[in-house]
Amino acid sequence: MWTLGGRQKIAYVCGEHQRRLLAHRKGEVDLMLVRGNWYLAVVCDIDDPGLIETTDVLGVDFGIVNIATDSDGRPYTGAAIEAGRTKLSRRRGGLQKRDTKAAKRRLRKLSGKQRRFQTHSNHCISKALVLEAKRSGRAISLEDLKGIRSRVKARASQRGRLHNWSFGQLRTFVAYKARLAGVPILFVDPRDTSRTCPACGCVDKRNRPNQSTFSCVSCGHAGMADHVAALNIRSKARAAVAPPAVLGA
Numbered sequence: 001m002w003t004l005g006g007r008q009k010i011a012y013v014c015g016e017h018q019r020r021l022l023a024h025r026k027g028e029v030d031l032m033l034v035r036g037n038w039y040l041a042v043v044c045d046i047d048d049p050g051l052i053e054t055t056d057v058l059g060v061d062f063g064i065v066n067i068a069t070d071s072d073g074r075p076y077t078g079a080a081i082e083a084g085r086t087k088l089s090r091r092r093g094g095l096q097k098r099d100t101k102a103a104k105r106r107l108r109k110l111s112g113k114q115r116r117f118q119t120h121s122n123h124c125i126s127k128a129l130v131l132e133a134k135r136s137g138r139a140i141s142l143e144d145l146k147g148i149r150s151r152v153k154a155r156a157s158q159r160g161r162l163h164n165w166s167f168g169q170l171r172t173f174v175a176y177k178a179r180l181a182g183v184p185i186l187f188v189d190p191r192d193t194s195r196t197c198p199a200c201g202c203v204d205k206r207n208r209p210n211q212s213t214f215s216c217v218s219c220g221h222a223g224m225a226d227h228v229a230a231l232n233i234r235s236k237a238r239a240a241v242a243p244p245a246v247l248g249a
């Protein structure tokens with residue numbers, strides 16, 4: 001590194017993943033000071049790998065009850081995430097009532113903490129989704145949305161739960177990790193994905209008596225709302241990619 005005192009050799013540490021990426025370094029490296037730690041910011045230019053062979057689609061719903069649920073019924077959330085969220089929002093609530101300089105400073109610190117916590121969680125969730133799709137030879141399908149906030153009409157009591165989760169960031173993470181892994185991504189029209197019965201095709205608002213459950217008014221098929229939505233997202237993607245005869249029933 002060139003410094004005022006001439007060229008200096010300075011050791012750095014990085015993880016295995018970052019070390020592999022370094023082979024694709026492009027251009028100059030920036031030195032950054034973030035919260036008292038020095039970081040090197042590196043731009044890497046990586047060619048897209050060829051797309052993997054897929055025989056099916058993994059539908060993914062971003063939701064209220066779980067941050068993400070796939071069409072196998074697997075939730076992507078976890079007690080750690082929920083506990084962290086609740087603790088942070090409680091502490092924040094207590095601080096917001098106080099109008100002192102110290103409270104304001106603590107709030108700023110907390111908001112940084114919550115942002116980093118969300119980013120970390122979104123990295124974990126998107127990584128798990130992409131790994132599962134790749135492992136099982138499936139494309140990923142997501143709703144074609146800008147964000148979830150406009151769609152979610154939660155009751156006031158539930159609104160605090162996930163409405164401030166950064167789903168936009170999660171989508172971005174899923175998209176770029178899928179691209180790096182060669183997993184195709186399919187976007188589907190979000191209309192009626194939460195109120196369509198995957199068993200009989202009945203579309204009715206009443207199929208969704210509350211946020212977490214699905215119960216078909218026509219055929220009685222019932223399930224977790226998030227899982228049902230993910231199944232519908234999968235069906236839509238399959239229908240768009242190939243006629244049912246090609247993919248199997």
Ligand SMILES: [Zn+2]
Pocket residue numbers: 197198199200201202216217218219220221
């Ligand atoms: Zn039905």
